[in-house]
Amino acid sequence: xxxxxxxxxxxxxxxxxxxxxxxxxxxxxxxxxxxxxxxxxxxxxxxxxxxxxxxxxxxxxxxxxxxxxxxxxxxxxxxxxxxxxxxxxxxxxxxxxxxxxxxxxxxxxxxxxxxxxxxxxxxxxxxxxxxxxxxxxxxxxxxxxxxxxxxxxxxxxxxxxxxxxxxxxxxxxxxxxxxxxxxxxxxxxxxxxxxxxxxxxxxxxxxxxxxxxxxxxxxxxxxxxxxxxxxxxxxxxxxxxxxxxxxxxxxxxxxxxxxxxxxxxxxxxxxxxxxxxxxxxxxxxxxxxxxxxxxxxxxxxxxxxxxxxxxxxxxxxxxxxxxxxxxxxxxxxxxxxxxxxxxxxxxxxxxxxxxxxxxxxxxxxxxxxxxxxxxxxxxxxxxxxxxxxxxxxxxxxxxxxxxxxxxxxxxxxxxxxxxxxxxxxxxxxxxxxxxxxxxxxxxxxxxxxxxxxxxxxxxxxxxxxxxxxxxxxxxxxxxxxxxxxxxxxxxxxxxxxxxxxxxxxxxxxxxxxxxxxxxxxxxxx
Amino acid sequence: xxxxxxxxxxxxxxxxxxxxxxxxxxxxxxxxxxxxxxxxxxxxxxxxxxxxxxxxxxxxxxxxxxxxxxxxxxxxxxxxxxxxxxxxxxxxxxxxxxxxxxxxxxxxxxxxxxxxxxxxxxxxxxxxxxxxxxxxxxxxxxxxxxxxxxxxxxxxxxxxxxxxxxxxxxxxxxxxxxxxxxxxxxxxxxxxxxxxxxxxxxxxxxxxxxxxxxxxxxxxxxxxxxxxxxxxxxxxxxxxxxxxxxxxxxxxxxxxxxxxxxxxxxxxxxxxxxxxxxxxxxxxxxxxxxxxxxxxxxxxxxxxxxxxxxxxxxxxxxxxxxxxxxxxxxxxxxxxxxxxxxxxxxxxxxxx
Ligand code: SF4
Ligand code: SF4
Numbered sequence: 077x078x079x080x081x082x083x084x085x086x087x088x089x090x091x092x093x094x095x096x097x098x099x100x101x102x103x104x105x106x107x108x109x110x111x112x113x114x115x116x117x118x119x120x121x122x123x124x125x126x127x128x129x130x131x132x133x134x135x136x137x138x139x140x141x142x143x144x145x146x147x148x149x150x151x152x153x154x155x156x157x158x159x160x161x162x163x164x165x166x167x168x169x170x171x172x173x174x175x176x177x178x179x180x181x182x183x184x185x186x187x188x189x190x191x192x193x194x195x196x197x198x199x200x201x202x203x204x205x206x207x208x209x210x211x212x213x214x215x216x217x218x219x220x221x222x223x224x225x226x227x228x229x230x231x232x233x234x235x236x237x238x239x240x241x242x243x244x245x246x247x248x249x250x251x252x253x254x255x256x257x258x259x260x261x262x263x264x265x266x267x268x269x270x271x272x273x274x275x276x277x278x279x280x281x282x283x284x285x286x287x288x289x290x291x292x293x294x295x296x297x298x299x300x301x302x303x304x305x306x307x308x309x310x311x312x313x314x315x316x317x318x319x320x321x322x323x324x325x326x327x328x329x330x331x332x333x334x335x336x337x338x339x340x341x342x343x344x345x346x347x348x349x350x351x352x353x354x355x356x357x358x359x360x361x362x363x364x365x366x367x368x369x370x371x372x373x374x375x376x377x378x379x380x381x382x383x384x385x386x387x388x389x390x391x392x393x394x395x396x397x398x399x400x401x402x403x404x405x406x407x408x409x410x411x412x413x414x415x416x417x418x419x420x421x422x423x424x425x426x427x428x429x430x431x432x433x434x435x436x437x438x439x440x441x442x443x444x445x446x447x448x449x450x451x452x453x454x455x456x457x458x459x460x461x462x463x464x465x466x467x468x469x470x471x472x473x474x475x476x477x478x479x480x481x482x483x484x485x486x487x488x489x490x491x492x493x494x495x496x497x498x499x500x501x502x503x504x505x506x507x508x509x510x511x512x513x514x515x516x517x518x519x520x521x522x523x524x525x526x527x528x529x530x531x532x533x534x535x536x537x538x539x540x541x542x543x544x545x546x547x548x549x550x551x552x553x554x555x556x557x558x559x560x561x562x563x564x565x566x567x568x569x570x571x572x573x574x575x576x577x578x579x580x581x582x583x584x585x586x587x588x589x590x591x592x593x594x595x596x597x598x599x600x601x
Numbered sequence: 602x603x604x605x606x607x608x609x610x611x612x613x614x615x616x617x618x619x620x621x622x623x624x625x626x627x628x629x630x631x632x633x634x635x636x637x638x639x640x641x642x643x644x645x646x647x648x649x650x651x652x653x654x655x656x657x658x659x660x661x662x663x664x665x666x667x668x669x670x671x672x673x674x675x676x677x678x679x680x681x682x683x684x685x686x687x688x689x690x691x692x693x694x695x696x697x698x699x700x701x702x703x704x705x706x707x708x709x710x711x712x713x714x715x716x717x718x719x720x721x722x723x724x725x726x727x728x729x730x731x732x733x734x735x736x737x738x739x740x741x742x743x744x745x746x747x748x749x750x751x752x753x754x755x756x757x758x759x760x761x762x763x764x765x766x767x768x769x770x771x772x773x774x775x776x777x778x779x780x781x782x783x784x785x786x787x788x789x790x791x792x793x794x795x796x797x798x799x800x801x802x803x804x805x806x807x808x809x810x811x812x813x814x815x816x817x818x819x820x821x822x823x824x825x826x827x828x829x830x831x832x833x834x835x836x837x838x839x840x841x842x843x844x845x846x847x848x849x850x851x852x853x854x855x856x857x858x859x860x861x862x863x864x865x866x867x868x869x870x871x872x873x874x875x876x877x878x879x880x881x882x883x884x885x886x887x888x889x890x891x892x893x894x895x896x897x898x899x900x901x902x903x904x905x906x907x908x909x910x911x912x913x914x915x916x917x918x919x920x921x922x923x924x925x926x927x928x929x930x931x932x933x934x935x936x937x938x939x940x941x942x943x944x945x946x947x948x949x950x951x952x953x
Contacts, residue, residue, distance in 0.1 A: 375928070
């Protein structure tokens with residue numbers, strides 16, 4: 077998030093697109109709902125499902141899955157046409173406006189209606205409410221990123237916010253809601269193939285030199301490969317070994333059959349986790365690790381806030397903290413690491429990570445600190461890009477619309493889209509160990525009333541969902557919240573895995589799979 | 602500013618209520634409905650005080666301090682009024698503390714203790730109400746409800762799930778879920794906000810019942826392991842049993858201000874789960890696993906990595922770090938790959 081959670085009630089308008097907020101980020105949803113009920117905040121929801129947040133919205137509309145670029149371009153078309161753009165902001169702080177303007181010119185409400193199904197009049201209302209707002213924030217989650225056009229979608233959200241001058245101000249911003257407790261931190265710590273900590277580029281001479289000196293070895297300056305590519309290479313026999321810490325790609329990966337085949341072809345698979353997950357079962361060596369409650373350390377949340385965790389209980393048996401395992405291995409392989417606890421590691425992180433340099437465990441205290449926090453005097457940064465973008469001028473990019481990789485057709489006439497539900501989490505490694513959570517939510521497919529009638533299936537009956545990749549049998553949950561022509565399957569369940577259905581089509585740059593759209597059919601069983 | 606309380610001069614901030622000023626200065630005024638997050642309800646009338654120059658008793662939760670104000674919190678008049686209210690409450694419900702989960706933290710118990718009331722002196726013959734055990738995680742005992750309104754305010758005004766409300770049955774107020782459904786059948790999302798804010802034992806966490814009393818648990822701050830909001834948690838831990846007894850949201854935390862969702866509050870079973878891995882495992886040739894020591898496992902991994910690296914190069918090894926591990930652990934993981942194994946092949950599941 078460019079902005080902070082506490083500031084979200086400072087907006088006049090919030091656009092929620094591609095985020096089922098009350099299911100996936102309930103506490104942020106609570107704050108948005110509260111601001112809306114108090115009367116200041118007006119919410120716009122654009123989502124293929126009539127999500128619960130729609131009940132709190134001023135305007136709700138449903139777009140066809142995978143048409144977000146067209147919708148956002150359409151909003152910008154109208155905003156420019158009516159002169160609601162922030163001319164001063166564009167002039168002083170952005171570049172690329174002319175190209176953007178030219179691109180969105182053809183996205184008339186009628187054209188956008190043909191692509192997205194959003195009525196022209198509704199789009200006009202949305203553009204007016206958003207465009208005229210003094211301060212408007214934009215929230216999105218995986219509904220924007222998990223597409224073959226994921227990067228295009230993300231850039232479009234930034235275009236819109238720059239156009240309206242909503243960047244670098246309290247109550248505005250582009251606010252991706254992170255899906256896992258420490259995704260932000262994993263990225264900040266260099267858990268990416270092309271960057272070291274704090275996004276310092278692999279291959280950049282001064283950066284290479286800095287880390288070579290800091291770690292006392294010579295380092296590869298060749299960027300690594302993203303995970304999705306690594307799976308393909310493993311399948312082709314090019315990759316030989318995987319070391320997987322605390323993740324379960326056997327549930328989360330697109331096209332599970334492919335993922336399983338890839339992992340089975342490896343010469344050597346190490347999995348470090350707290351349970352014998354579906355993925356761990358395939359491993360040659362399994363290393364027992366600790367849960368959040370068993371360790372001290374820090375997580376960085378979606379608003380870039382670094383917060384402390386403290387050890388509350390002891391891990392079972394001989395299970396260790398992940399860092400202890402890494403240290404044993406590093407030292408076995410010839411290094412001489414000497415970390416005594418998490419705090420000592422954090423002290424090392426500070427020394428090579430400019431945005432964390434000013435943080436200490438003492439300073440993190442009760443509230444934590446939001447990066448960038450470059451010095452020990454720095455108060456942290458709740459809102460990014462105030463006065464100036466990190467790169468100088470904000471780059472607006474002309475983004476043409478591209479259709480999803482697989483569209484419904486005669487054989488597979490429905491859209492399949494996947495996601496989360498409130499009571500379960502990700503691959504279920506944690507949440508499915510709770511009998512209570514399991515009682516609240518088991519595997520199901522959300523189906524519209526019309527589509528259910530067409531195949532003669534009733535609520536709670538079994539239904540088979542099939543795509544070109546495979547099929548699952550699950551329980552039908554028939555709901556008015558699903559529009560005709562769209563089926564929604566939560567991905568948490570190993571016994572009815574949504575990712576046996578999804579398509580392994582990736583965003584060309586970010587390599588994110590298109591979990592949010594493919595074609596399917598449903599049958600009664 | 603300075604005000605006088607029970608004859609002593611104390612400091613107070615403009616805009617503060619008398620109740621807040623007293624609390625800041627360590628002076629106990631019992632209250633049942635006031636809570637920082639939902640504000641003054643003015644319902645229970647237990648927090649009354651006498652103010653010089655004002656007629657009658659005033660509720661300290663709703664009157665703001667003024668320079669030079671002279672306040673009495675323990676006059677006979679005050680105590681008698683408080684006793685009357687608390688006696689009435691003790692007499693109209695079943696407030697037996699012995700096995701109550703709120704024992705030691707109950708605000709009614711605290712008030713009764715402060716006033717020296719053992720039990721209700723009036724006999725109304727109020728009929729027993731059924732327990733509502735229909736919810737997966739929340740336990741409701743209406744016999745202990747004091748109709749303070751905190752849960753209704755919290756469900757509607759804080760988490761805005763809009764499930765709880767008061768219903769009127771004859772002239773008896775009662776809390777109701779939706780149109781008076783059993784909690785588990787209502788639209789409640791089991792966020793537990795009502796349970797955390799209930800001053801008595803009327804709404805409690807079902808899985809914590811009978812596990813440990815409040816003074817037996819140690820409270821440890823943590824951060825929710827689920828989504829990226831990063832809600833701040835207070836884990837209530839029985840150190841001897843090595844168990845989490847209960848999870849609360851931390852009031853005043855910048856991320857969640859006490860709020861949690863059903864996963865963060867109640868989804869902690871996995872921590873102490875019997876299927877947790879307890880020692881390293883090495884796969885046998887027949888595909889089964891055998892237990893191994895750390896020495897053996899680390900030895901095997903490092904040998905295989907060396908072997909594969911020398912045969913196929915470091916770039917034939919891939920590491921996946923974890924969005925569930927700490928910053929410190931993700932740092933050591935990528936350092937292991939870059940510094941020790943010699944490849945930048947590191948990624949995570951964040952996008953999935
Ligand atoms: S658990 Fe949450 S949603 Fe349910 S009644 Fe209590 S406050 Fe409302
Ligand atoms: S309690 Fe719920 S909303 Fe808060 S971090 Fe955990 S999963 Fe997210």
